[in-house]
Amino acid sequence: MVVISEDTQNYLHVHPNDQADKGPNIGFNTNFEKPGLYRVFLQFNHAGKIHTGDFTINVKA
Numbered sequence: 799m800v801v802i803s804e805d806t807q808n809y810l811h812v813h814p815n816d817q818a819d820k821g822p823n824i825g826f827n828t829n830f831e832k833p834g835l836y837r838v839f840l841q842f843n844h845a846g847k848i849h850t851g852d853f854t855i856n857v858k859a
Contacts, residue, residue, distance in 0.1 A: 799826055801855075804835040833859040 801810040808831055815825040824842070840851045 799838060799840045801828065802837050802839075803832075804837075808832070808836075830857045833857045 799812045799814075801812060802808070810828055810830075812826050812828045815827060817825065821844075830836070834857055836855050836857060838853050838855060842849055842851075
């Protein structure tokens with residue numbers, strides 16, 4: 799997963815948490831340097847097909 803700040807000054811590359819099972823839920827942990835809007839892009843393989851998801855999160859102070 800990559801996370802990019804609205805001003806494109808902050809970039810995070812985040813790997814999923816280690817999990818005993820392989821889904822269907824995926825957990826991630828990270829920290830943000832400052833509040834603001836961030837775009838999140840995620841790619842994952844399910845049944846041999848690559849899926850891409852994207853969304854926006856609002857990090858509060």
